[in-house]
Amino acid sequence: MSLFSRLSQAQRPPDRPGDEGGEGPGGDAGAGGENGDSLHFVAPSTLNDISAKAGVLLKTRKPGDITNFPKKGDTVTIHYEAFTEEEICNAKRSGEAPDPFDSSRARGQQFQFRIGAGQVIEGMDVAVSKMSLGQEVEATIPYPFAYGVQGYPPVVPPRATLIFRIELIRFASVV
Secondary structure, eight states, X not given: OOXXXXXXXXXXXXXXXXXXXXXXXXXXXXXXXXXXXXXEEEOGGGTSSOOOSOOEEEEEEEOOOSSOOOOTTOEEXXXXXXXXXXXXXXXXXXXXXXXXXXXXXXXXXXXXXXXXXXXXXXXXXXXXXXXXXXXXXXXXXXXXXXXXXXXXXXXXOTTOXXXXXXXXXXXXXXX
């Protein structure tokens, strides 16, 4: 069992942003980046009906087929590397490569889960549901859609924003 699948069982925090009324941004808004990279803001409410003022930021590292997208209930197969935002910042300052706290690639084992089934943190559900087949992204997931105020000590500190590098390898629809 991967650390990610154990961590994804953490209880969701009660203090979600945006529950004060008013809708958060819906859908994606894209902006071009260097070398064909693109940024997309994805409101978590696009997967389920919560009202949110914060969401998941996706940066495309490698485009997918732009045709085939998983949907709620589909079983997806991915590779991922998980970092805290602090680890990424420290690595940039030191000029060294960041060290993931969990990685399916390091284990040499792909990771599977069902979209929208609560098997992973909400931010991962949202990110992968917006990816096309073969796409690789860097997903920035704010703490309310990761492990919340409490974090998952000692691996994930309280209120930690997480960065996931994700590759969508394949998915299968449940018939």
